[in-house]
Amino acid sequence: MERAGFVLKVKPDKLEDYKRHHEAVWPEMLEALRRNGWRNYSLFLSDDGTLFGYVECEDSFEACLKGMEGEDANLRWQEFMAPCFDALAGRPDESMMQLEHVFYTD
Numbered sequence: 001m002e003r004a005g006f007v008l009k010v011k012p013d014k015l016e017d018y019k020r021h022h023e024a025v026w027p028e029m030l031e032a033l034r035r036n037g038w039r040n041y042s043l044f045l046s047d048d049g050t051l052f053g054y055v056e057c058e059d060s061f062e063a064c065l066k067g068m069e070g071e072d073a074n075l076r077w078q079e080f081m082a083p084c085f086d087a088l089a090g091r092p093d094e095s096m097m098q099l100e101h102v103f104y105t106d
Contacts, residue, residue: 001039001056001057001058001059002056002057002059002060002061002101003054003055003056003057003101003104004054004055004056004057004061004064004098004099004101005052005053005054005098005099005101006052006053006061006096006097006098006099007050007051007052007053007096007097007099008051008053008085008092008095008096008097009049009050009051009085009086009087010045010049010050010051010084010085010086011049011084011085011086012048012049014049014083014084014085015045015047015049017084018045018051018081018084019045021080021081021084022043025077026073026077028073029073029074029077031073032068032071032073032074033068035067035071036064036067036068036071037057037058037059037063037064037067038055038057038064039055039056039057039058040054040055040056041053041054041055041056042054042055049086053096061098065093065096068093074093075091078091078092078093079091
């Protein structure tokens with residue numbers, strides 16, 4: 001298992017849309033995440049639009065992302081959510097800047 005953190009930037013004028021969409025994530029998207037090893041997945045959003053994500057991956061973060069590439073629900077979700085993000089290099093899931101894991105305690 002790999003613990004991964006990443007950041008993205010949500011447009012300030014899209015913060016409420018972003019939160020509202022995540023109150024009702026599509027069931028098929030949730031199933032695709034589970035099927036591809038995304039566990040204990042959390043998103044945190046600051047008032048300036050900085051988005052921090054944390055996920056525990058069954059294999060690796062790279063493998064989790066790769067698995068989602070072929071999921072129709074993910075492709076539709078990424079297209080649906082793209083207008084909420086600032087400075088994307090492709091789809092939102094292709095623009096995640098992974099952070100280096102430097103400390104853990106349980």
